Amino acid sequence: MLGVLVAATSLLPLAYVVVSSAQLPPGEAVDFLFRPRVGELLWNTVRLLVGGVALSVVIGVACAWLVVRTDLPGGNLWHGVLAAPLAVPAFVNGYGWVSTTHAVQSFGGAVLVVSLSYYPLVYLPTVAALRRLDSGLEDVAAALGHRQLATFFRVVLPTISPAVLGGALLVGLHLLGEYGALQILNYPTLTTGILAVYRTTFNGPAATLLALVLVVFCLLLLVLELLARGHRRRARVGAGVSRTATRLHLGSGAWLVVAGLAGLSVLSLGVPLTSLARWLLRGTSTTFPAGDIGAATLTTLGLAVAGGVLATLAALPVAWLAVRHRGPLATAVERSVYPANALPGIVVALALVTISIESFPAIYQTLPLLVLGYCILFLPRAVVSVRATLELAPPVLDDVARSLGCTGAETARRVTLPLVLPGLGASMALVSLAVSTELTATLLLAPTGTSTLATEFWSRASAVEYGAAAPYALLLIALSVPATLLLSRAANRDGLRTPASAVLESVS
Amino acid sequence: MSGLRVAGVSKAFGSTRVLDSLDLEVTDGITAVLGPSGCGKTTLLRLVAGFLDPDAGTIAIGDRVVAGDGRPVPARSRRVGYVPQEGALFPHLDVTSNVGFGLPRASRRGARVRDVLDLVELPSSVAERYPHELSGGQQQRVALARALAPDPSLVLLDEPFSSLDAGLREDTGRAVARALRASGATAVLVTHDQGEALSLADRVAVMRAGRFLQVSAPSEIYLRPASPDVAGFVGHATLLAGTASDGTATCDLGRVSLLTDVAGAVLLAIRPEQVSVSPGASDGILADVLDVSYFGHDATLRARVCGGETVVIARVPAGGVPAPGSVVCLRVSGDVLAFPDPAAS
Incomplete structure (x- = not known):
């Protein structure tokens, strides 16, 4: 029952967009959608999508292969460096670049900056898939007379392609929903367009129509990914297999590869971090608003914890149904949570704004509505990690505990809770960290006067007060580091399933 | 208790x-x-x-x-x-x-x-x-x-x-x-x-x-x-139809002596170790060896009675295992279990 309620809530934004678009007079809608301005936004979005996804996939797969399957000098150190850009929120990265050179305010610049921010979303699942891959497959291919390169394209790539596709889908969805980085790069897309329209007409039909187009794009991406994946089966090897593959000897080319990777990390980490350091020194030499920063940090932490706890609690009944009561209803409930994963923050926020104004004016512009928004946005993440956690406590353990004389409550206290609490904590942390760096939905849903690190950073950065924005950027990066560490460790480990590795697997 | x-x-x-x-x-x-x-x-x-x-x-x-x-x-x-x-x-x-x-x-x-x-x-x-x-x-x-x-x-x-x-x-x-x-x-x-x-x-x-x-x-x-059913499941006995009278029965493996006293249409449960296999002998039923599973301590083989459809499982000692495709002579030794044939009644 609870599960059904959670599922219905998370479907609310999607339902809103479809229903309210359907209520518009068709002629008006068509007129609006065929304006040249909308055409430009569409074209910009499509080419950014193609360019950004392609570049992220090339960087992500190449790096993953180099780290896992070659004798790269520096080895695992590179894994940390290559996953690190995940800790720099895209809008902070955009700020770092723009405050260094205005040359990036172009199509090419936008593709470069967003790809540098989002390629780890391809890199991490690919590393995980390559580690899981049974090297026996490659040995067989070699025994059948294939060269290393031919083996990679005919055996390795097809086997890891679900992970790569999943990562590419994630990059695409992030690009569609990205607001901060693209706004600061002055590259208008559907999402920045929606916010611009919203700012001028406040909640007019135009914003809703653009949101509908955005949702259609997201669903198209999902379908494309499903079609590309086709009926290909995921190669899963037994948990016991831990054969290490022979790594390719790079030889004299090693230094060329190292130089390439070093160049990549200069672009993805060096530029934003140096620029940040420069502005930090210059900005704080004048004033350092410790009070403002402290207040924003407290608000952010409060919201993050509230969002993390609520999303994890909401995920519990859904995951419990999926693990313990498998059946058509449980599957339907679990599946209905996932479309929210594809909905950009802006659509969820827009839906909540309108629904609250029209039906529940009392909660409009309140913190509970903001937390509800976070909860809907990050519920899929919470569900996959809570589900992986609950699978650590199979029903047979309950049976054994009962046969040894435990009541239901005792079983929960002595068996179930000790097994799932660490995982629930990790899931809470993952959601909290995501909440703490969320910008788009926060901008729309936060009550006037509420300042979080992301909104404070944003108001300064978009007023070109780069120095004043720097301390906030630094704190945002600091908040993103733990989640990045969790995910990069999960990708690099074979064996034990953890909530973080479940989040990674849900991608592939 | x-x-x-x-x-x-x-x-x-x-x-x-x-x-x-x-x-x-x-x-x-x-x-x-x-x-x-x-x-x-x-x-x-x-x-x-x-x-x-x-x-x-x-x-x-x-x-x-x-x-x-x-x-x-x-x-x-x-x-x-x-x-x-x-x-x-x-x-x-x-x-x-x-x-x-x-x-x-x-x-x-x-x-x-x-x-x-x-x-x-x-x-x-x-x-x-x-x-x-x-x-x-x-x-x-x-x-x-x-x-x-x-x-x-x-x-x-x-x-x-x-x-x-x-x-x-x-x-x-x-x-x-x-x-x-x-x-x-x-x-x-x-x-x-x-x-x-x-x-x-x-x-x-x-x-x-x-x-x-x-x-x-x-x-x-x-x-x-x-x-x-139990005989077939426990002990992998071959079930053969036969006709019994006076403590013996005739079936595709010739005349066998019975453990139980039944008469008329019967199902015989013949265990692998009750079938003795001799290559080239003339005393018994000729059969083609279909395949052999060698276990070291002994081996089992499946053989089809020549000119029929009946397939029998036999256990042979590790020393004298016939090759698949060869013709052997089968004999049933010892008393055989028989059940009234449920299909006949």
């Missing part, structure tokens, strides 16, 4: 009838419930343990009726030890805490834990280890120790050795049987492995499609199966 009495128990899941008015009485020792997967043996175990309630019939453990008479007794109050497949040790607890789980709080780390670990022949050095640090066989023994610790009157084991590899399976099986006998508990062991059932149990209950075909001592099951 200890023991288990199951009377007229039926259980259905939806429209699938899993157990069909089942009766079983176990007084002491180890009883194996032997049957192919899906025959309902695990459901029977879960009914006895109290994880499921029967649709009809009664279950009594010792003198106490636990199901079928008023409110069923909950699993936690039945004092039944349960050893599931793959052990299912609590992964967050070490061996001592696992074994002491069902004991009163005061004695959870006391002498009783050491005693039952001794009973299952585990060294005290494993007491501090966690389940993932144990081998499969050790995990199984700890699971048994955990079930035995509260001194249950009945222990249920659900395919406890199916996840172990062949060598370990035999050793662990023997150790578990020794521990069960030493503890004096009555045990019901569910398995699909006839070798396991025949070698470990005092009594074997052969189950098929929710019913017991025969409940007897292992040697009785093997030597005097109650029906052709």
